[in-house]
Amino acid sequence: MSDKNREGKRSARERMLEERAGQEARAKRNKKVVVGGAVIAVIAAAVVVGVVVQNQRSKPETPTAAPAGTIGDKNLIIPVGADNAPSTLTVYEDPRCPACGSFERTFSPTVDQLEDAGKIFVNYHIVSFIDRSLGGNGSKYGANALGCAQNAGHFRDYHDVLYRNQPGETEDTFGNKQTLIDLGKQVPGLDNPEFQSCVNTNTFGGWVSAVQQDFDKSSFKSTPTVLLNGQPIYPKKGDEQISPENLVKWVDEANQGKQLGTPGSHGQSPAPSSTAAETNTSPSP
Amino acid sequence: MASQQAEHDRVGGFRRVVDGPAAEWFGLAVRLGLAVVWGWAGLAKVSDPAEAAQAVRAYEILPESLVKPVGWGLPFLELALAVLLVIGLGTRVVALISATLLLVFIAGISSAWARGISIDCGCFGGGGTVDESQTKYLQEILRDTGFLLLSAWLIFRPRTKLSADAWLAA
Structure with a gap:
């Protein structure tokens, strides 16, 4: 075998190896492109499917069923008191929010008085966002139970009972439907199968979600948010701290020279479904 | 010359650690760790679409028309x-x-912090x-930075044990 021949053989082998290496590199690159494309496709598909699924799962912003007597363009508001009262008090509350509990325990007798005197028309927005940060269902189930009470014409009384029995914020006591039903027994007219089934089946769950979504889109960020004729008064109105006396004073100032409203049946609409309520709960002294 | 040789050995030793089987096992741990993070983060946001949308809306960055698609798709x-x-x-x-997603999150949290709004990152x-007293911006950013380091490792050392990639390459 001549040297020349040997050399030619080697270069042929080298060429072959080079070619093979090139082919392998190309195959590797192709594989990478295919894997990368597959990964991107999987992710894109997941996102698209996710948006479609969540769109279907999410509850509508306009509820399909709202408690009787609710007002506003989407029936998200629970009204208490005379709708022709000269001033409107708007209250955003979460059943689980401790500051709302303390507001209610301090102010509900005063608010009841102002309602019964035809001085204010109260608009409640029962929101339910505490469940999001603390977990549980107490805000949502509590709000649904309040909707059930409204549906039966006993919102005001049940609302007071609920806040008087409010657990600590981190305890999800209202997440237990039986607790909500048991508290209803303190309100004459709510100790009945309709209320129980309404609480148990979460009848107004869609409405509760719609009220919360409306709050989400509002500029208000915390509860309680309390507005007198659209102006925030909690915890302060301007420089003045809210107190039962100041609330009465502010309402009277706003109402000066205006005709008072005519509160209907215990300030509730619809009228209580049981006469027991009217005999039992005389207007606050 | 001798010191150059030592340097070479050190670099070689480092390379062996970073590219050797031990590193591929470490890479597996990093990969699964990051998988747990994303799995947990994703599952926690699926149950309530309205909540997921609100978490996005609270940053006050995206227009309302994008709030829901982002909250639902993320x-x-x-x-x-x-x-x-x-x-x-x-x-x-x-x-x-x-890593890109984590950088976006860190930017979003920093922006919320800088603008003085009080939100939970919703991570x-x-x-x-x-409440203002309940914000945890620094912890949230540090946590995401930790996850970013995991991602960075996998960007530079994507070869890991027990992976579909390794199986496809074989």
Whole structure:
């Protein structure tokens, strides 16, 4: 075998190896492109499917069923008191929010008085966002139970009972439907199968979600948010701290020279479904 | 000359550690760790679509028309990343997307912090406005930075044990 021949053989082998290496590199690159494309496709598909699924799962912003007597363009508001009262008090509350509990325990007798005197028309927005940060269902189930009470014409009384029995914020006591039903027994007219089934089946769950979504889109960020004729008064109105006396004073100032409203049946609409309520709960002294 | 040789050995030793089988096992741990993070983050945001949307809205960055698509799509993006990391498919691409997403999150949290709004990052469910005393911006950013380091490792060392990538390469 001549040297020349040997050399030619080697270069042929080298060429072959080079070619093979090139082919392998190309195959590797192709594989990478295919894997990368597959990964991107999987992710894109997941996102698209996710948006479609969540769109279907999410509850509508306009509820399909709202408690009787609710007002506003989407029936998200629970009204208490005379709708022709000269001033409107708007209250955003979460059943689980401790500051709302303390507001209610301090102010509900005063608010009841102002309602019964035809001085204010109260608009409640029962929101339910505490469940999001603390977990549980107490805000949502509590709000649904309040909707059930409204549906039966006993919102005001049940609302007071609920806040008087409010657990600590981190305890999800209202997440237990039986607790909500048991508290209803303190309100004459709510100790009945309709209320129980309404609480148990979460009848107004869609409405509760719609009220919360409306709050989400509002500029208000915390509860309680309390507005007198659209102006925030909690915890302060301007420089003045809210107190039962100041609330009465502010309402009277706003109402000066205006005709008072005519509160209907215990300030509730619809009228209580049981006469027991009217005999039992005389207007606050 | 001798010191150069030592230097060479040290670099060689470092390379062996970073590229050797021990590193590929470490890479597996990193991959699965990041998968758990994305899986947990995604699952926590799936249950309540309105909550997920509100977590996005609370940043006050995106226009209202994008709030819901982002809030609804993001958890599924995170879940897809988790699944891909578990099977180890396209690890480098997935790690790149993870790092990008984490940088976006860190930027969003920093922006909220800088603008003085009080929100929960909503990283693992929840989200929305919280009391000023309840904000945890620094912890949230540090946590995401930790996850970013995991992603960075996988970008630079995407070869890991027990991965679909390794199986495809064989």
